[in-house]
Amino acid sequence: DTGHTFLFTLNERYVIDANFEGNVARWINHSCVPNCRAVVEENQQGRRREDRVLIESLREIAAGEELTYDYGISLGERLTPRLKKIWECRCGHARCIGTMLKPKRKPVDRSKNGTT
Template identity: 35%
Template sequence: FFFFYVGQSIRQVIADMRERRYEKEGIGSSYLFRVDQDIIIDATKCGNLARFINHSCNPNCYAKIVTVEAQKKIVIYSRQPVNVNEEITYDYKFPIEDEKIPCLCAAENCRGTLN
């Protein structure tokens, strides 16, 4: 199976502004997914259920950027059959940064951080 990650296509400058605004508004989570150096999909207020797929260091899905009619799209594909009531996960592959985000996936091979 696969899911499209749906939201508003925005530039990095806008994503930075929105992230600060979301924090000020008390929105606990923002759903910003980088497509490439220029484009980010913001699913925070106008996304689909794919925005709720959690990270795992041992995921059962993976994200891939594909081009459809000259537009880049994010597609989440399953790596294996996913059972009913099994959580759908993929590796967020956040860039390495000094300030670490703890990983809570509890996979045997957990890296300990998302970045």
């Protein structure tokens, strides 16, 4: 209800709740024009519980600059003004779309993992 979460969808089966033994990455904020991205690295032995989240930079980042990534939150329901307000984005970028919500989840392109 607050739009504040430390949950990260790891894969179809597991969600990371960074409130429990989460590291400092849980403090990385969302931005509509981020300087990082979150990439899920699948466990090579197929143990989905051991998939990992990597935060990769998308460009050079100056010392002291805040790290951000696009949360890409998809609730699987119609985006009402109420939901957009709950999940309001305050990234402050000139191209901010005003919400952290995505209209519809796009299929994950696994072929791009590990190419950078």
